[in-house]
Amino acid sequence: xxxxxxxxxxxxxxxxxxxxxxxxxxxxxxxxMLMVPTIIFMLLVHLLPMIQGFWMxxxxxxxxxxxxxxxxxxxxxxNYIGLLFNSDNPVRQGLNFAIRNTVIYSVIVTIGVMIxxxxxxxxxxxxxxxxxxxxxxxxxxxxxxxxxxxxxxxxMWQQNGIINYFLxxxxxLFDEKPFWLLGPNTIWAIIIPTIWRGWPFLMxxxxxxxxxxxxxxxxxxxxDGAGKLRQFWNMTLPMLKPVIAVxxxxxxxxxxxxYNIVSTMFGNGAGxxxxxxxxxxxxxxxxxxxYWSFGSGSAxxxxxxxxxxxxxxxxxxxFRSELNAQ
Amino acid sequence: xxxxxxxxxxxxxxxxxxxxxxxxNNNSSNSxxxxxxxQEASATAAPATPSTEPVTLNAWVMPNSPKPDADFLxxxxxxxxxxxxVTMKVTVLDWGSAWTKITTAAxxxxxxxxxxxxSTWVPAIASMGGIDKITxxxxxxxxxEAFLPAIWTTTSIAGDSxxxxxxxxxxxxAIYYRTDVFKQAGVDTATAFKDWDSFKSxxxxxxxxxxxxxxxxxxxxxxxxxxxxxxxxxxxxxxAGGDVLSADNKDVAFNDDKGLDGVxxxxxxxxxxxxxxASLEKNSSQIESDFxxxxxxxxxxxxxxxxxxxxxxxxxxxxxxxxxxNFAVAPLPAGPGGQATFxxxxxxxxxxxxxxxxxxxxxxxxxxxxxxQKAYAAVSGQLPARLSLLESPDLDANMKAFSEATKxxxxxxxxxxxxxxxxxxxxxxxxxxxxxAGVKGKYSKESVKExxxxxxxxxxxxxxx
Numbered sequence: 057x058x059x060x061x062x063x064x065x066x067x068x069x070x071x072x073x074x075x076x077x078x079x080x081x082x083x084x085x086x087x088x089m090l091m092v093p094t095i096i097f098m099l100l101v102h103l104l105p106m107i108q109g110f111w112m113x114x115x116x117x118x119x120x121x122x123x124x125x126x127x128x129x130x131x132x133x134x135n136y137i138g139l140l141f142n143s144d145n146p147v148r149q150g151l152n153f154a155i156r157n158t159v160i161y162s163v164i165v166t167i168g169v170m171i172x173x174x175x176x177x178x179x180x181x182x183x184x185x186x187x188x189x190x191x192x193x194x195x196x197x198x199x200x201x202x203x204x205x206x207x208x209x210x211x212m213w214q215q216n217g218i219i220n221y222f223l224x225x226x227x228x229l230f231d232e233k234p235f236w237l238l239g240p241n242t243i244w245a246i247i248i249p250t251i252w253r254g255w256p257f258l259m260x261x262x263x264x265x266x267x268x269x270x271x272x273x274x275x276x277x278x279x280d281g282a283g284k285l286r287q288f289w290n291m292t293l294p295m296l297k298p299v300i301a302v303x304x305x306x307x308x309x310x311x312x313x314x315y316n317i318v319s320t321m322f323g324n325g326a327g328x329x330x331x332x333x334x335x336x337x338x339x340x341x342x343x344x345x346x347y348w349s350f351g352s353g354s355a356x357x358x359x360x361x362x363x364x365x366x367x368x369x370x371x372x373x374x375f376r377s378e379l380n381a382q
Numbered sequence: 383x384x385x386x387x388x389x390x391x392x393x394x395x396x397x398x399x400x401x402x403x404x405x406x407n408n409n410s411s412n413s414x415x416x417x418x419x420x421q422e423a424s425a426t427a428a429p430a431t432p433s434t435e436p437v438t439l440n441a442w443v444m445p446n447s448p449k450p451d452a453d454f455l456x457x458x459x460x461x462x463x464x465x466x467x468v469t470m471k472v473t474v475l476d477w478g479s480a481w482t483k484i485t486t487a488a489x490x491x492x493x494x495x496x497x498x499x500x501s502t503w504v505p506a507i508a509s510m511g512g513i514d515k516i517t518x519x520x521x522x523x524x525x526x527e528a529f530l531p532a533i534w535t536t537t538s539i540a541g542d543s544x545x546x547x548x549x550x551x552x553x554x555x556a557i558y559y560r561t562d563v564f565k566q567a568g569v570d571t572a573t574a575f576k577d578w579d580s581f582k583s584x585x586x587x588x589x590x591x592x593x594x595x596x597x598x599x600x601x602x603x604x605x606x607x608x609x610x611x612x613x614x615x616x617x618x619x620x621x622a623g624g625d626v627l628s629a630d631n632k633d634v635a636f637n638d639d640k641g642l643d644g645v646x647x648x649x650x651x652x653x654x655x656x657x658x659x660a661s662l663e664k665n666s667s668q669i670e671s672d673f674x675x676x677x678x679x680x681x682x683x684x685x686x687x688x689x690x691x692x693x694x695x696x697x698x699x700x701x702x703x704x705x706x707x708n709f710a711v712a713p714l715p716a717g718p719g720g721q722a723t724f725x726x727x728x729x730x731x732x733x734x735x736x737x738x739x740x741x742x743x744x745x746x747x748x749x750x751x752x753x754x755q756k757a758y759a760a761v762s763g764q765l766p767a768r769l770s771l772l773e774s775p776d777l778d779a780n781m782k783a784f785s786e787a788t789k790x791x792x793x794x795x796x797x798x799x800x801x802x803x804x805x806x807x808x809x810x811x812x813x814x815x816x817x818x819a820g821v822k823g824k825y826s827k828e829s830v831k832e833x834x835x836x837x838x839x840x841x842x843x844x845x846x847x
Contacts, residue, residue, distance in 0.1 A: 118847065119485075119506055119509065119510055119798065119799070119801070119802075120509065120510075120798070122485070122489050122510060123488075123489055123510055123511055125489060144839075146806070146839075146840045146843070150809075210607075213663075214660060214663050214664065215659065215660035215663055216660045233660075235659075235662075235663060235819055235821055236663075237607060237663040238605065238606065238662065238663055238815070238816055238819045238821050239816055239819065239821020239822060240821065241821075321607075322606075322607045323606075323607045323608055323609055323611075323665060327606060327607045327608060327609065327611070327665075327808065327812060328606065328808055328809040328812040328813075329607075330606065330812060330813070330816055331813075331816075331822075342805060342809075345481065345482055346801075346802065346805035347802040347805055347806070347844070348801060348802050349802075
């Protein structure tokens with residue numbers, strides 16, 4: 057999205073950066089004026105609460121000091137130190153489980169929805185009778201609100217529910233019906249519905265991406281003797297890379313910050329999903345609003361924010377060239 | 383690309399808003415002013431004739447009945463007819479999100495006039511300065527003597543004589559059992575619910591009875607994925623002679639030998655096969671509908687279930703179920719430490735930020751009168767909080783059983799830190815159910831004790847913070 061002023065720059069004398077900016081502002085005064093209210097609004101809505109959250113992470117902020125809010129006792133790095141090093145800190149024990157689960161959950165879900173979405177997009181990109189009806193039908197899981205997904209799958213996973221009926225009574229995969237909402241199986245009880253709900257969105261995006269690839273290069277490749285698989289690896293995938301890159305980031309953020317499915321499946325936010333079902337967001341919500349430790353809750357979320365920024369940094373390095381290509 | 387970066391930071395920041403959002407528009411000077419106004423108001427309030435100036439009151443209530451706002455207004459209708467100058471606006475808060483909204487209101491001073499609070503929330507909101515002291519006014523509604531003692535203790539903070547709320551309605555837990563199944567198994571219901579031993583042998587007798595061609599489980603109880611986990615376990619700890627905290631509320635008591643006995647007896651019922659293990663994954667309302675569907679012979683629930691069984695199917699009730707015509711209510715069995723059950727309920731409070739405290743108090747006076755309590759109990763299926771009504775001879779048999787239950791009913795310590803305490807207990811009791819289900823180590827006295835001890839360590843830190 058280069059600014060159109062760039063092509064007006066004189067080629068011979070390379071002007072200083074500030075000169076370029078001065079010229080940009082002068083030439084586009086009206087455009088910049090239009091942006092000012094938005095910038096002020098963004099600062100108010102985004103930056104202030106962020107600074108506030110940052111400040112709160114240095115306070116002993118609980119129910120007794122909440123009334124004083126920003127004037128609560130200052131404890132410096134105590135909230136951070138407690139979370140990182142104090143093994144007696146119950147929050148820290150809970151966070152270990154939540155971090156492990158969130159990593160497993162977001163890696164599997166992200167990979168799962170991307171592969172499912174891509175495969176279905178490739179299928180749907182072919183011409184076959186009833187294609188448009190099929191495409192619409194595929195979108196069904198995505199249209200179901202995540203609250204409903206949680207409640208619905210919560211029923212299906214129950215010990216005498218439909219999933220165990222298929223796994224045990226029909227397919228005879230286990231000797232006895234396992235629990236899915238108790239114990240270590242819980243992680244699958246949240247991963248599978250999330251993938252089920254998430255892939256149609258990716259299918260739509262990839263489908264749009266596939267349709268920008270011109271048909272004739274495939275024809276040329278076929279004439280040159282490249283098989284379907286080779287065409288996929290050497291043409292489709294590289295051409296889709298910018299789309300894949302953006303969706304990858306979107307999915308990582310989305311899944312790390314996932315909350316609804318777990319909260320609706322396990323006691324509507326009131327229950328404890330257990331050591332294999334708790335995610336960072338459910339743990340942090342419990343931490344802040346259940347234990348009323350708003351200070352260490354903010355500290356934990358600030359740390360999470362920096363962790364996410366690092367992920368974004370790695371992501372940007374990996375895909376920089378694709379993203380700047382246009 | 384820039385767009386993506388902006389949306390990432392937007393997402394991150396949105397999250398920090400969530401975390402910091404609980405503060406809302408903090409205005410401590412505002413609440414200080416309110417405190418001042420309140421003093422003036424109560425000083426001039428002595429004559430207690432509410433003005434006839436037009437006034438609009440906002441009330442925040444939770445869904446206590448099938449049509450929460452309509453039922454609330456219906457109860458209030460006679461009052462509003464008599465006071466045409468009063469307009470009442472009702473906002474229904476979902477139980478799940480109510481806590482966050484109320485604490486936000488309490489810190490910002492922006493909220494309703496009349497506020498319903500769950501009985502365990504009163505000390506916390508009072509300690510935040512969110513609700514008014516009404517100590518000098520409660521005589522208007524009959525004072526402590528007029529209400530169920532167990533619920534009255536929750537109107538103040540333990541160790542403090544100030545009163546912050548008036549009990550509105552009461553919820554107690556008792557046993558629902560299938561009369562037909564007990565008869566078929568030849569169990570005498572007059573003695574079956576006497577004590578722990580008779581209860582267990584009664585359950586063993588009804589377990590696996592065939593009803594309508596299907597085997598019935600003796601007991602239905604929810605495990606961990608439920609909002610009542612803590613309320614379900616404590617009656618058994620109390621009945622074993624245990625307690626939540628020590629008498630001075632400074633130490634933890636629930637993990638001592640008696641507390642452990644209580645937990646082992648209750649969870650033992652599931653471990654010994656008297657409970658269909660599938661029910662350990664369910665929540666209270668699923669357990670209730672399972673009972674309605676004839677999957678279990680006994681469950682423990684509150685007065686609302688009897689109301690539900692009496693409500694026609696067309697209105698969302700369960701009157702068509704076989705259980706609806708074949709059930710009775712009995713008290714919880716006595717343990718070595720006596721008889722106990724959980725008593726909860728809600729209170730009506732005057733919000734500190736209210737500008738119409740006089741008019742609000744007048745409405746509360748009406749809502750806690752005999753007339754209104756009776757009317758609200760009828761629409762909501764909850765128990766009235768006034769003793770005169772609880773002891774009234776015209777209660778039906780089921781309500782009488784619940785009224786009986788309130789006599790040995792107990793509540794949690796009325797401490798400001800109860801909220802986080804209950805969250806911690808919820809977490810560890812959930813782990814106990816994982817142990818019972820066999821997915822987290824082996825079920826034994828030692829493993830349960832270990833979990834209770836780790837709960838105790840956490841709770842101790844919370845109450846001494």
